[in-house]
Amino acid sequence: MMRSVPPEISANVMRAADLIADQGLDGTKSEDIASVAGISKATLYYYFDGKEAVLSHIFAVLLDALGDAVQGAVDGPGNAMERLHRVVDVHLDIVATYPKAARALHFDLGRAARLPEIDEKTRASYIDPISSLFEDGATDGTIRPLRQPRLGAMALLAATTTAAIMATSIDGIGDLDGVKEMIFELVLDGLSTT
Amino acid sequence: MMRSVPPEISANVMRAADLIADQGLDGTKSEDIASVAGISKATLYYYFDGKEAVLSHIFAVLLDALGDAVQGAVDGPGNAMERLHRVVDVHLDIVATYPKAARALHFDLGRAARLPEIDEKTRASYIDPISSLFEDGATDGTIRPLRQPRLGAMALLAATTTAAIMATSIDGIGDLDGVKEMIFELVLDGLSTT
């Protein structure tokens, strides 16, 4: 059974995210994960049920932060479109705060989908609230009604995350303002000039 | 050294895509890949340099088809926005034609990024031509100028692929028309009502 993870261990273990993002979980030995976390392999197993549980923990930390941020944005004042803007805003902030974990997740969506806890958290932290927000926007007239709001939420998640990840890995961290504008242009404002 | 793959073997090997998409490449035994391809494990290794080379081949087939389709759409008549619509159109067609390979790629972006040939093909088949198309649109005035067209191309690729994959796995194939409308609404037409 997995013990509750001490904050220090949890923080140390987040450092493994980059390793995993670069080599894949299967390409990363549990010894290497333990090593970057500054603990022994056996200690890793003392706190986690296995390699995959470590990754699940990393993803959970990320998605919990994302969920909190999105919730705050969605619950804030303003019409739906204004709140959607704020969602993209905080989403990018989260990627900037947890760049390694975000990369790890982005680059191994299949694994994430296979982890029930993560699958659920993705839904709860982003897909569900954004779907609702889309519907709110259809109601208050600030967002064009989408026939498939959940699919829209997924596409928005993908577009934003992809742009954020690629921007940080290509141009270096810090240029997320450019990404924000790009997402606004591409998605929110619409590309159409008409 | 990798031998040239006979067409029949190539086609058979594509059937392994689903297996790999579901379990990950590392979770899939080379024996299972050989099995669904109807050949022996040793024969698999006779034609491919390893498990990963099989996946690379699957991705390459997909991306070659995508590249051809995108090229056709981009080279066709019409203004940039009209051609961009057609790009999304053929993109979805390709996902519908190679649903398994598309899922495998979508769910293991990290692996794809680590395969030089695939990384290159992604660029050449989609990122490069769509970036150019964005710039063409800025010139002919049919697409809002993007400050980072390459990032925009990546985001569009991600949004479209994600939506298509999710649509086909959730609702079953056939509903890609709905995805098309969604992408048009979400991205191309813009969500903004102003």
Added chain:
Amino acid sequence: MMRSVPPEISANVMRAADLIADQGLDGTKSEDIASVAGISKATLYYYFDGKEAVLSHIFAVLLDALGDAVQGAVDGPGNAMERLHRVVDVHLDIVATYPKAARALHFDLGRAARLPEIDEKTRASYIDPISSLFEDGATDGTIRPLRQPRLGAMALLAATTTAAIMATSIDGIGDLDGVKEMIFELVLDGLSTT
């Protein structure tokens, strides 16, 4: 990286020498080596970098013992010829002490030559000191001067080892006295200047 081998494991592993001498290293499964050593295959790999490292270790133990013995004989009292006699003496003792390892080495000289550590130890433990001894003998007049003392040392090593190995495998251990006489007759008396 190879861990330092515990004495007990080291001793147990020496028992694999016969197996390897009879079947060749490639004809011997690592599982069999582990088995005669009384450890699991994985434990074998925990301490050794591979099958060949086990053989290298076996050879190293033998050559270290030979080196010590030869050193003792060479450093002892007496003129060069007397000390050469003692060298052959202790050499045969070593073969009698490690008959399996000696056979394994004798029957796979190619492998031994390909193992850098072993190649070096052969030189250091026998070729070098005996070459020097030959030269000492030329100086003190008790050994006929050899134009190529190193080659002579190699030939003496080969003759002695071959005779010892063949004697023990044909006639059974215990008849090394006969070998000693034979080597004295065949080689040493020939070298004698008296």
Added chain:
Amino acid sequence: MMRSVPPEISANVMRAADLIADQGLDGTKSEDIASVAGISKATLYYYFDGKEAVLSHIFAVLLDALGDAVQGAVDGPGNAMERLHRVVDVHLDIVATYPKAARALHFDLGRAARLPEIDEKTRASYIDPISSLFEDGATDGTIRPLRQPRLGAMALLAATTTAAIMATSIDGIGDLDGVKEMIFELVLDGLSTT
């Protein structure tokens, strides 16, 4: 069943000896053997029963030549010691004629011992006639009587071969005259009763 090997194939296959001497038979792929022989892998199997049969053939050619040469030397005129000198002479000639095969044999004595045909040929071509020659020498008084003439023959074989091989690999071919003198000094003069 092994077909009779055409002279050309036989000659070509001798070229594999060096490969095998350097890497060991197990370290040499049958494809590599076929390659240096200028034939296809399947053709190799058309003429030989397997990799080991190729090596057996190489050794057989060498030992047949050695046997003929030794026979000629032993059957020639002169007393036993004179004929023994000639044996060493022709022995070195054979090593000079088949340096690769000689190295391959020298470096894989275990394999040679495991090949019944080769074991037998070693006896017949060298051990037996030289043992007899030692006894002839004891009779005609030109060679010091050996208590174990067979062991002596083996030791002489080992000493001569080792010196010849090492001389050719270290100093380059051509210096076998030096080896000859060395062997004469080291061994034969010692045996001489004069």
Added chain:
DNA sequence: CATGAATGAGCTTTCATTCAT
């Protein structure tokens, strides 16, 4: 005669994982 294509049969090696201390 000669060989390209295909594979059966293993074996080495690797780790994730466990547990006594």
Added chain:
DNA sequence: CATGAATGAAAGCTCATTCAT
């Protein structure tokens, strides 16, 4: 709590070998 030592369980990969052509 923490870990060094040990291993069970796999699986990727290799190659000698076969055979239809």
